[in-house]
Amino acid sequence: MVRTLANAVSAGRVAHAYLFCGPRGTGKTTTAKVLAKAVNCTRRQGAEPCGECPSCVSITAGTSMDVLEIDAASNRGVDEVRELREKVKFRPAAGDFKVYIVDEVHMLTNEAFNALLKTLEEPPGHVIFVLATTEPHKLPLTITSRCQRFDFRRITRKDLVMRLEEVAEQSGLTAESGVFALIARVADGSLRDALGILDQAAALGEDRISLADLHSILGTVTDDVLERLVRRLLSGETGPALVLLQEVEAAGKELRIFARELTDYLRGLLHAAYGAGQAAVGPPESDRERLIDLLALFARAEQEMRFATRQILPLELAVVGSARRRGAAAEAGAGASSRADGTPDLEQVWGEVLAEFRRRNPPVGPWLARSEPILAGPRKLQLKFRDELAKEKVALPENKGILEKVLNRFYPGRWQITCVLDGDYGEP
Numbered sequence: 001m002v003r004t005l006a007n008a009v010s011a012g013r014v015a016h017a018y019l020f021c022g023p024r025g026t027g028k029t030t031t032a033k034v035l036a037k038a039v040n041c042t043r044r045q046g047a048e049p050c051g052e053c054p055s056c057v058s059i060t061a062g063t064s065m066d067v068l069e070i071d072a073a074s075n076r077g078v079d080e081v082r083e084l085r086e087k088v089k090f091r092p093a094a095g096d097f098k099v100y101i102v103d104e105v106h107m108l109t110n111e112a113f114n115a116l117l118k119t120l121e122e123p124p125g126h127v128i129f130v131l132a133t134t135e136p137h138k139l140p141l142t143i144t145s146r147c148q149r150f151d152f153r154r155i156t157r158k159d160l161v162m163r164l165e166e167v168a169e170q171s172g173l174t175a176e177s178g179v180f181a182l183i184a185r186v187a188d189g190s191l192r193d194a195l196g197i198l199d200q201a202a203a204l205g206e207d208r209i210s211l212a213d214l215h216s217i218l219g220t221v222t223d224d225v226l227e228r229l230v231r232r233l234l235s236g237e238t239g240p241a242l243v244l245l246q247e248v249e250a251a252g253k254e255l256r257i258f259a260r261e262l263t264d265y266l267r268g269l270l271h272a273a274y275g276a277g278q279a280a281v282g283p284p285e286s287d288r289e290r291l292i293d294l295l296a297l298f299a300r301a302e303q304e305m306r307f308a309t310r311q312i313l314p315l316e317l318a319v320v321g322s323a324r325r326r327g328a329a330a331e332a333g334a335g336a337s338s339r340a341d342g343t344p345d346l347e348q349v350w351g352e353v354l355a356e357f358r359r360r361n362p363p364v365g366p367w368l369a370r371s372e373p374i375l376a377g378p379r380k381l382q383l384k385f386r387d388e389l390a391k392e393k394v395a396l397p398e399n400k401g402i403l404e405k406v407l408n409r410f411y412p413g414r415w416q417i418t419c420v421l422d423g424d425y426g427e428p
């Protein structure tokens, strides 16, 4: 428990309304329940509930009549809060306090807020409100001003790994390299989750925790599976990508953890692509746009899985969605027609080529625009320039490379691009 809160409990100076703010998984509701146990525990030691008395046991089991949890995300209506107002009057059934835990309190409607406010204004002595929220800025001041606020912070992965190392050392556990990092990744800032996982791993009774054991405990997959899936997605192998997903599901893996691992993996690739990652070599530049697409699709899938009845569905839709986007992009490029003899109709698409080139390489765009494109063969492009400087700029290998990529969107294949100076151009 937070120190200030623990002190208040030991001193018997508990407030009537608390506001617990912080990201998901940082222990807001857990702390609220510990508080509920502490104030009702008959055998409390200092601020710590005993965990064994009838009150503690029933709160842990979720059967206590004195602890009422309201999930505002699903109970947005006034009715619930009105009902709460009615019930608030009655004395606690067993303990000294009735504790109302309102999770995601910012989701309440205005009417519900007003009803809640009425109760907060004159709370009966036996009632404690714990309002938990991930978005405190969405709460009206009339509410926040009546609560004692506590901020819960996510622990960084680095700190989590350090804590895990400490705890493991104290318990005489060793682990294969990468084990703690994986636990920290899955625990996502929650120390409680991280330690819980370590406990499970220790329960296996091995001297050394292996990555393989950890994957089977966590229901996670090895990086190799993620890599295979992403490779299939990048190369447009939609069918095989769907099959791989089914295999992951059939292996009994936790799909929500899998989704988080996947977005994490994609994010790592994207960072590497822009030189912000730890990997020395990032994915090729040509994959960047696709990676951005994939990350957006799977991040949304991860969100949607929270409400999905079949966990695999949002993932499958993301895979199919990526195939559709890929198709749409190809079609946009394939809009370019060819002449009867099969050679590209460059005149028709040159404006679009210029626009796309300018988008990818703004400084050089104007120089390219000053050239005259001449098709010297099916995939042979000659660019005629009237001034030396423009020719030199465009002729740089990296700029020709970008131009080839742009051309590839319209007419795939290996392009040969030459830049020439047209001496006669300026003559009358």
Ligand SMILES: [Zn+2]
Residues within 6 Å of the ligand: 040, 041, 042, 043, 044, 049, 050, 051, 052, 053, 054, 055, 056, 057
């Ligand atoms: Zn107890």
